[in-house]
Each structure stands twice: as C-alpha cells, then as structure tokens.
Amino acid sequence: MDEEYAVGVDLGGTKILAGVIELNSGRVVGVAKKKTGSGSNKEVLPRLFEAIDNAISNANLSNVAIPKHLGIGIAGQVDRTQGLLLAAPNLGVTASLPIVNLLQERYKIPVGLGNDVEVATIGELNFGAGKGQDNFLCIFVGTGIGGTIVNKGEIYRGTTGTAGEIGHITINADGRHCGCGGRGHLEAYASRTAITRTLLGELSRGQASILREILPREALPEAATATSLAIRSKQIAKAVEANDELVLRVLGEAARYLGYGLSSVINFYNPRRIILGGGLIDAVNLFFEATVRHARQEALSVPAAHLEIVKAELGDYSGIVGAALLPQFKI
Numbered sequence: 001m002d003e004e005y006a007v008g009v010d011l012g013g014t015k016i017l018a019g020v021i022e023l024n025s026g027r028v029v030g031v032a033k034k035k036t037g038s039g040s041n042k043e044v045l046p047r048l049f050e051a052i053d054n055a056i057s058n059a060n061l062s063n064v065a066i067p068k069h070l071g072i073g074i075a076g077q078v079d080r081t082q083g084l085l086l087a088a089p090n091l092g093v094t095a096s097l098p099i100v101n102l103l104q105e106r107y108k109i110p111v112g113l114g115n116d117v118e119v120a121t122i123g124e125l126n127f128g129a130g131k132g133q134d135n136f137l138c139i140f141v142g143t144g145i146g147g148t149i150v151n152k153g154e155i156y157r158g159t160t161g162t163a164g165e166i167g168h169i170t171i172n173a174d175g176r177h178c179g180c181g182g183r184g185h186l187e188a189y190a191s192r193t194a195i196t197r198t199l200l201g202e203l204s205r206g207q208a209s210i211l212r213e214i215l216p217r218e219a220l221p222e223a224a225t226a227t228s229l230a231i232r233s234k235q236i237a238k239a240v241e242a243n244d245e246l247v248l249r250v251l252g253e254a255a256r257y258l259g260y261g262l263s264s265v266i267n268f269y270n271p272r273r274i275i276l277g278g279g280l281i282d283a284v285n286l287f288f289e290a291t292v293r294h295a296r297q298e299a300l301s302v303p304a305a306h307l308e309i310v311k312a313e314l315g316d317y318s319g320i321v322g323a324a325l326l327p328q329f330k331i
C-alpha cells in the first residue's frame with residue numbers, strides 16, 4: 001500500500017506544534033514548533049502558516065506524496081460547522097477567525113477542525129493508549145483540565161457538545177474561583193496553572209524551595225514580569241527529583257483533588273479505562289501515581305476494581321497525530 005500523509009496542527013496557548021503524519025502507522029515524519037505569542041489575529045496566522053510550512057519541508061516528502069488533508073486542534077472554542085475559531089484571548093485571537101477557509105485557501109487540501117482535547121483523544125484512540133479500546137475517558141492536565149468520553153469507539157459529545165468537561169466539576173463547595181466563573185471546580189485545584197499559582201504564592205510568602213534556583217530570575221514572584229504560567233512541567237519534575245518539600249506538598253494536594261475528581265467520574269460513568277495525559281502527568285511519575293492511588297481509594301470498590309488507569313502514550317505528539325486523522329474521523 002502506498003503511504004499516505006496528512007498534516008496535523010496543535011494550536012495551544014504557549015506553542016504551535018505542526019507535523020506531517022503517515023496515516024497508516026501514525027508515524028510523525030516531520031515536525032516544527034513556534035511560540036503562539038500574543039497579539040492579534042494578524043500575528044497568529046503567519047506563525048501558524050510558518051509552523052505548517054516548516055513541518056512540511058522538514059518531512060522532505062517527494063512530490064508524489066503531497067499531504068492528503070490537514071487537521072487542526074485548538075485550545076479554545078471552535079464552531080465546527082462554520083469552521084470558525086471563536087475569540088480566544090489566550091491565543092491572541094480577538095475576533096472569530098474563519099480558520100478552515102484560510103487554511104484551505106493556502107494549502108488547497110481539505111481541512112478539519114476540532115479542539116485540543118478531542119484531537120489528542122483521537123490520537124490516543126488510534127495509535128496510543130486507547131488503541132483497541134472502545135470505552136474509555138481521556139483526561140489531560142495542562143493549563144486547564146480537559147476530558148473526552150469515548151463510547152463504542154466514538155466521541156460522545158452530549159447535547160451541546162460540551163460533554164467531558166471534568167475540569168469544571170465541583171470538588172469543593174464555595175471553594176476557589178475558577179476561570180469559568182464558577183467556584184470550587186477541579187481545574188482551580190489541580191491544573192498546572194493552579195499548581196503554579198500556589199507555588200508562586202508560597203514563594204512570595206518566603207517559603208524555602210529549590211525552585212528559586214531552578215526557575216529563571218524573571219519567573220520568580222519578586223520579578224515585575226512574573227506571570228502565573230511561568231513554571232513548566234520539566235522544572236517541577238526537577239524539583240521533585242531534588243525532593244523539594246514545598247513542591248512535593250503542593251503536588252500531593254493537587255493529586256488528592258485530581259483523585260477526588262476522577263473518583264466521581266468513575267462512580268458515575270464506570271469506564272473500563274482512564275487515560276491520563278498532559279505535561280505534568282508525563283514528566284512527574286509521582287504525581288500520576290498519587291492521583292491514581294487517591295482515585296482508587298475514593299471510588300466505589302466494584303467500578304474501581306474493573307478499571308485501568310494508564311498514561312497517554314503519544315506524549316507531546318498526541319495532538320498532531322489526532323489532528324491529522326481528524327478529517328477522516330467519524331464525528
């Protein structure tokens with residue numbers, strides 16, 4: 001069989017990752033990365049095009065193997081029927097953007113559009129930890145916490161397309177404010193953003209931590225430019241390796257809340273498998289294991305006993321692999 005290729009793009013809050021994927025094997029044959037940056041629609045598009053162009057040229061395909069189609073997964077709200085990326089300030093998109101048309105005009109191939117969690121799930125379903133499974137949940141811990149329900153091999157979307165929003169289940173009545181306007185939601189306690197905020201808060205109160213050595217000076221709370229997203233998963237992993245007391249305590253608390261959230265969906269949905277992904281899960285095994293332990297302890301014993309909780313297998317590439325499959329995926 002001739003090899004067929006497609007382009008997959010993962011447009012996230014911090015980076016744009018584009019890749020050329022061999023469709024039968026899921027193999028990534030060329031990849032390119034750009035910072036998403038900030039600005040306006042005018043500034044995001046050139047960066048997006050550049051990442052795609054670079055991925056195609058890095059793939060070094062012969063002329064016969066032009067990519068068959070292109071798929072894009074976006075960390076923001078999309079309108080699939082109109083092919084629009086709705087305003088997403090964290091991506092520098094200030095008004096809705098006809099992203100499907102723009103990409104079609106430039107690359108002259110069919111274009112599929114989805115959100116970041118859904119494309120990562122399609123990647124895992126076809127070539128990762130969901131392969132051969134038809135009843136599972138995919139949960140990604142990152143800037144927020146997103147989830148997808150796969151039922152009978154298809155993504156279950158619910159009445160308004162919002163099913164799987166595990167990041168906004170309530171784990172603490174009257175608790176912390178969440179980005180959605182609600183209170184006490186899971187992602188306000190266990191996302192990388194929440195963990196970062198807590199760590200920076202503790203550092204600004206003078207708590208001792210090796211993070212002061214690991215983080216660049218401008219990321220520390222005393223710097224005027226410090227932002228709440230300044231701590232990366234790899235930096236947290238380094239602090240864990242050094243047995244840093246503060247980081248271990250904060251991660252332990254986040255894992256407990258994440259475990260509570262998972263136990264609620266285990267009891268309610270009774271899945272066969274939960275696939276956990278995202279940078280922090282990938283980089284810090286201790287965080288993954290503590291989460292699994294709490295989830296199993298809190299869940300009812302029968303569903304917990306018939307459940308596997310595993311790590312996502314495609315890591316950073318789950319989004320681009322799934323996006324490349326998007327135009328041919330039954331939605």
Ligand SMILES: [Zn+2]
Binds near residue numbers: 168178179182183185
């Ligand atoms: Zn919320």
